[in-house]
Amino acid sequence: MELHQTASPFLKNYLQQKFGSVSLTETKATCNDCLCSKPNRGTLPFYSSDLKCCTFHPFLPNYAVGALLQSSQTPEFIKAQLKSKIQRQEYALPLGIFAPLRYQIAFNNRAEHDFGNKEEFLCPYFNRINKSCGLWQHRGAVCTSYFCVSDRGPQGLKLWELIGEYLHLCEMILSQDALVSMGLSPDLIEGQLEYVNCNSGTEEEKASHSMNPALFKEYWNEWVPHHTIENFYINCSTYILSLDFEQLDALLYEETQDLEKELFDSFNKLQNQ
Ligand code: SF4
Numbered sequence: 370m371e372l373h374q375t376a377s378p379f380l381k382n383y384l385q386q387k388f389g390s391v392s393l394t395e396t397k398a399t400c401n402d403c404l405c406s407k408p409n410r411g412t413l414p415f416y417s418s419d420l421k422c423c424t425f426h427p428f429l430p431n432y433a434v435g436a437l438l439q440s441s442q443t444p445e446f447i448k449a450q451l452k453s454k455i456q457r458q459e460y461a462l463p464l465g466i467f468a469p470l471r472y473q474i475a476f477n478n479r480a481e482h483d484f485g486n487k488e489e490f491l492c493p494y495f496n497r498i499n500k501s502c503g504l505w506q507h508r509g510a511v512c513t514s515y516f517c518v519s520d521r522g523p524q525g526l527k528l529w530e531l532i533g534e535y536l537h538l539c540e541m542i543l544s545q546d547a548l549v550s551m552g553l554s555p556d557l558i559e560g561q562l563e564y565v566n567c568n569s570g571t572e573e574e575k576a577s578h579s580m581n582p583a584l585f586k587e588y589w590n591e592w593v594p595h596h597t598i599e600n601f602y603i604n605c606s607t608y609i610l611s612l613d614f615e616q617l618d619a620l621l622y623e624e625t626q627d628l629e630k631e632l633f634d635s636f637n638k639l640q641n642q
Pocket of ligand 1: 422423424425426427492493494495496501502503504505508509512
């Protein structure tokens with residue numbers, strides 16, 4: 370498996386050109402037949418076979434939400450889930466769909482064994498019937514880069530962490546650029562970044578999965594009712610998909626170059642071991 374094969378369709382070509390030489394096949398982490406739920410898992414953490422490591426609610430960037438809403442390949446339950454989040458004003462913001470603050474706070478204060486075992490943390494995009502991800506191609510940076518075990522041991526897991534950081538940064542830059550391209554004001558963009566990985570919130574935020582209606586309206590006011598929120602996400606997807614390698618590189622390289630270098634260095638070190 371090469372690095373670009375793990376990324377969303379929006380970044381595949383870009384990563385192929387950047388990291389074509391980085392090959393990271395993982396044979397031990399068998400997600401379809403979850404190792405961590407087996408009695409003979411050795412030192413691996415225990416995960417319930419019904420939940421696996423999907424007890425996590427990822428952030429979905431605006432362009433990924435648009436692609437999922439638009440594609441005929443997207444399972445109906447995923448479309449319904451996204452639409453319901455928009456309707457319920459559940460942190461479906463111009464930048465993307467965030468885990469509700471109530472969820473984030475509980476998750477960030479979880480007990481040691483909650484991950485993989487606490488049903489209330491199960492991802493809303495998990496297909497409970499076939500016990501797999503409902504939006505695999507568009508899963509976010511955290512999901513793409515999470516491995517319970519690596520063929521290359523702890524150093525391999527560290528490299529995946531680095532890849533996760535890199536992909537997350539790319540996601541954030543692209544989703545912000547989609548907003549800039551549509552003329553959203555910097556203040557409104559900046560404000561939404563506060564919803565990335567929250568440890569605390571107001572009593573109101575802790576009490577409901579939905580956002581304060583006035584705040585939700587403030588974030589969307591420039592767009593609704595002129596555009597529907599669903600169309601807005603689809604426009605973000607169309608815009609990001611239209612960017613070629615040079616345009617993506619102009620957007621991403623300046624901010625990702627240090628991580629890119631670190632990633633190559635770690636990969637080369639692993640190769641030479
Ligand atoms: S998006 Fe997919 S891979 Fe990520 S936590 Fe949800 S179900 Fe699991």
